[in-house]
Amino acid sequence: MPKRVDHEHRRQQIAAAVRRIAADRGLEGVSLNEVATEAGISKGFVQHYFASRDDMLRFAVTTLRSGLEERIATPPGAEPRVRDLLVALLPLDEPGRDAALVANAFVVRALKDPEIAGHFRTGHGLLRDAVAALLTAAKEAGALSPTVDPTAEAGLLLALVTGLADAVLLGYQTGEEAVALIDLHLSRIST
Template identity: 60%
Template sequence: MPKVVDHDERRHAIAEAVRRIAADRGLEGVSLGEVAAEAGVSKGLVQHYFSTKDEMLRFATSTLRRQVERRMPGEPMALRDVLVAMLPFDADARTEALVANAFLPRALKDPEIGRRFREGHDDLVGLVASLVSAEQQAGRIAPALDAEPEAELLLALVSGLGDAVLVGHRSPERATALIDRHLARLAP
């Protein structure tokens, strides 16, 4: 009886190998051969699923969002919890941040990867803006503030703090304290 192969599962396993290499060595470490070795499959199998490195990298970026969404707090979401969840405090979050940073230069050159980054950012702005609005309705954030620009500022803060945590400039405790301090400034 022939073995049943889950092609989607194989593609995702290869994408996971791309992410591990990107987190460890950057995109310059990603090659069909290196990915095959990391995934524990033949180079020919990688080429069966991805005819080019670009195709493989594009697919890997399509799976990044799912990784980030897994770390988000469940419903109901609280603004502070979402902001803290985006910071690279554990091994998985650190890997995700390193992978995103490795792909950033590629997003500037590859229209499809760039589009994914922009769409992901726009979705995050929408989520955080809705949480800012919820906090305003609950009386915890000043009602006169415009939710969308505040969301963009909060995401910029989280991005900067995330990079600072990655390189060791800020501890997780200090980064969390800075988020709390900024949220306190938004109170009525």
């Protein structure tokens, strides 16, 4: 009987290899040969699933959202909080650092690739909407200043976290300092 191949699993395996290489060496280190070696499969296998390096990168960027969703997920039974979501976006541990390095590598690629840029715009919009919804709930509960515009504030908070994440990656802020700055900003808009 012929062996059944889970094609989606293979594509995910290749995307995981792309992410590992990107975290270690950036996208310039990603080639069909390197990905095949990292994934423990042949170059022909990679080419079977992806006609080109660009196709492989475009697929790999679609897999970033699931990792982000896992990082920012609220534990079962816990109340979702803006602070927890924002802190989860910082590279405070090895998986967070790797995720930030991979995302940054793809951001550079997105500047020249409209398809990848579209994935980032969509993901950012979903994240902004999630933060805005949490801020709206906090405002309705009386925990935020009545003058806070949840949508505008969500944009500001995500910009703050992006800058802080880069600062932590580059080593001119510690994770603790970045969290303290998030707390400072949140205290300014809280009642």
